[in-house]
Every structure is written in structure tokens, then in C-alpha cells.
Amino acid sequence: MRKKRYILKFPPQSGDKPLSYHLVRDYDIRINILKAEVRPGKTGSLVLELEGTKENLKLGIQYLEDNQVSCEPLDKKIHWKQERCINCGNCTAVCFTGALVMDPKNWELKFDPDKCIVCELCVPACPLNLFAIDFRE
């Protein structure tokens, strides 16, 4: 079994299809919805944690893409300009999932993309504006 986080982008017309139902029934994938922005008639986005066998995950993602839903691993979507980071800790204050934490030894910022749910609170919280989340298609 594998577990991975994805950002799904829905075209405006796909909002009426029960895609997640098919992921569960046909591909035996466990779904954990971390964030959802789905509005009928408009482009929507979902942040999902998918858990299943390697083969089923591959087929499930293929199924989504066949239905014009783009599917990208989450870790590729978050950019942090580490070289300019002053390790102040402001972002860790808002990161309730623990993706951004201070290393208790050297007090430098550590970022664990696996824990990030793209809540985006860190973006305005950074006083140096070092976080960017890329939602381009």
C-alpha cells in the first residue's frame, strides 16, 4: 500500500461526475479529502490523500486524467525560498499540521511536504514572503 497527496484540478463541466465514488469502488483507493474548492460551473480543486496499491493508484490517476482532471503530486506545488529564510518561526505558528517546524537543535526551519495540506496560511504569515504555492495548470 502507498499513500500520496495530490492536487486535483477539475474543469468546469466535471463537477457533476462522482469521480471519487469510482476511485473507491473501481480502484479500491482510500481517499482522505484535505481541502476542497468545488463550485458547480467553475474550475475546482481538491487536495486529496490517496492510499492504495501502486497499480491501483496508477490506474486511478489515469482514470481521473481521462476525465480531464489534472492530478499533480502535492510536493511539487509548494515553493520555499530557503536560501533567504531567516528562521524566524512565524510560519510554524500557523502550520497546524506540523509540516513547518523548528528543528529544536539548531532552530532552523524544517519543511515536510508530506504533512502539508496546502492550507496556504504560511503564505501571508511569512514576513519575508518566501512561500509560493503554484496552482497553475
Place this chain on the structure above:
Amino acid sequence: MGRLKSTIIIAFPFYLLSLVARRRICYFITIIILSIFSENMGIQKTYEEINEKIRAGKAVVLTAEEVSQMALTASPEEIAEKVDVVTTATFGAMCSSGAFINFGHASPPIRMEKIRLNGVPVYEGLAAVDSYIGATACDPENPKYGGAHVIQDLIDGKDIELEAWGKGTDCYPRKYIKTVINKNTVNEIFLFNPRNAYQNYNVAVNSTPQIKYTYMGSLLPNMRNATYSTSGELSPLLNDPELRTIGLGTRIFLGGTQGFVVWPGTQFNTSKPKNEFGVPVSNSATLAVIGNLKEMSSEFIQAAYYEKYGVSMFVGIGIPIPVLDAEIAKRVSIRNEQIETTVLDYGVEGSPALGRVNYAQLRSGKIEVQGKKVRTAPVSSLSKARKIADILKKQIQEGKFEITKPVQMFPTNTSLQVLKEVKGGES
């Protein structure tokens, strides 16, 4: 030396008795008196003695964190004997900062009565071509780029657009100028920060159901986080709580170069309650500091923008504390668990106090506020503060940075005024 004299006066008769009467007990009493005397007097060093060691490359220098570790096994007397200087440091957002600048005169000259640097308004009420760039200044149309960003760009040697207007006078006929400046084209630029290096600072929480955007960071609703801002046992004024060695004229590390303490900072307050270790339990003393901006580095001066609050500036400050005696050795040995601060509710008007915690608890990642476990986060950089303390330590070890005896000590009996609202013109 009064104590030396009285000790001899007390001890001498016993010594004579021990000789004349050959009573061993008298001899022992002499020894006891002398040993008490030597313990009480302990070691005393002068600034000049320490500087001689620094010049000879023989000074023993530790950071405040290192000396706190040493104190777990060494007494203040031993520390005073072995250690000459302890370096302290902080790197936090300090809103009350800014820089004086002199642009030089253009031909024909202008009396600048309205000035913009990269669109940021800077002070125009200082002669013809002097100005003050306030760190928090900004154009409301472009709130994310402010005075601190101008200061950082100047440090980095970047070109800045200068635009200025004047009414035109007989001696300054020009009415408008638009040009480009940088740190090499102007005469002087010096950082002059009216309030830096706060001695302790409160912890911020938010008990309301809405997120609050503050200079202490974004405070999540229902006390889901708590933020704190000093470098704890490494923080300058927490290591010299009575300001015995820090005063007017103290040479410090400021923004990457040598600067000076020039005055008690604004809102300097010595009346805050102290805990059993002699440390104030909320923000109290402050420092006004000065230094040559042209020599600074943006590694130690960083512009910042806080969401829905505004612009501020991270300032890197390091202060050496000479270990003149055992009392100072005891002060610099203070540990995080001995430094306490007050938790304030930033969500409620008047920011009521909700409790007291220490820095060991804050650094552990969780504190308890009114029975509730709250996750903590720093908002000042401990890793940068450590870097500054290490740089300063190295500079002193290499004889490049000497300690200074203050020209004048700071007041010890100050408290704060509040701004009262008086009905205009009626009373």
C-alpha cells in the same frame, strides 16, 4: 577596600593571640575570618584589565548559552575567575528603527519639503537634504514595501529612486528633483533605532474565534497557537537585568558592524515586576542604538511585512557583557527555565494577562494557558542570534572588538506614561 580594612582589624587580634597565647583555636579563627573575607570579595576585574587581555588575544569569551551550561557545574566565583566576556545576541523584528540620510546638494539646490524613496514617504522636516527613513513608513497604495525595504536595498547597494519637492526659496530655488541614489552617492547613512533589544517580551495568544494578524505573527483563533519573541538566555538585557555594564557608549554588534548604545530606548521601563531570579517578567528596559549603515549587511538587517499589520525590520544586535565580578557571572548564567514572561491575550482589548510561563516551556513547543495546552512558535530568529553571538565572540577573541565602560549609566527608576485624551481647547 573598606571591607579589607575591617577584616584585618577583626582578624589581627586573633592572629596575635594565636602567636602570643599559642592557642590553636585563635589561629583557626584567623583562617576562618580570612576565608570569609576572600569569598565575599571574590574576583574583581576592570574594563581595562579585560581589554588588555583582549588586545593580547588572551581573553576568555563564552556565549551566554555556553556560560549557562558552564554554570551547571561551576560557581559564579569560578566563572568570574575563568571567564572575561560573555556575548549575548538577538535577531527580532524591531519596529522602532530607522536611518538618517544626507543626500548631498544638487545644483541648483533644493530645500526638500516632501521626499519619496522608491515611493516610500520619508521625513522632510530636517534642513534641506537631511532625512530620516522610518522603518515602518510606507505608501498606503503599496503597503508591502516600506522604509525597512528601502534601508535593506540601501545596505545591498541597490539604486533607489529619489523624488523630492520644495516650494523654492531665494537660497534653494529648485522646486522638484527626480534622480537615483545609492549608498555610495550619498554622504552619510546611519541607523538610529530609538527602541531596540527589549528586555523580555510577552507571549501572544488570541482567545477569540477569529484569526488576529499582529506584529507577533498570525494568531490562530481559540488559542490554537502562542508566539514569543526573545532569544531567552541569549538575550542581551536578560543577561544584565540591572544594566550594570550596558549604558551610554557601550560598543555593540549592530547589523553586521560595530555600533553603539546611545540612550535608554523609548518606553524604557525599570518598574516592571521581577521574578525570584531578578528578571522582569514582561517587556521592560530598551536601548537606543546607532551604527554606520554603509558597513552593515542585509544578513543582519532584514525588512519584513506582516499581513494586515505593516512593515517592520529585523535587527541583529550583539552585546558583550564583561564579567567584572561574581555577581555579573551569576546574572549571565541565567537559564531559560529561570526567565519568565507573561502571556497576553491579543484578541481582547487591553490585552489582559492570562498567565506566566518560562522560556524552557516556550521552547519545548507547548505551554499551558488557563489549563489549556497551547502550541508555541518563536517569531524572532534564535539561529541568527546564535550566529551573532558566535561572531562577536570570535571578534573579541581575535582582539578586533574591545569592551567599553559606559560613559553614563541608565536611570533605574523609570515607568511609563499613558497617552491621556484631553478635550481639545476646553480645559
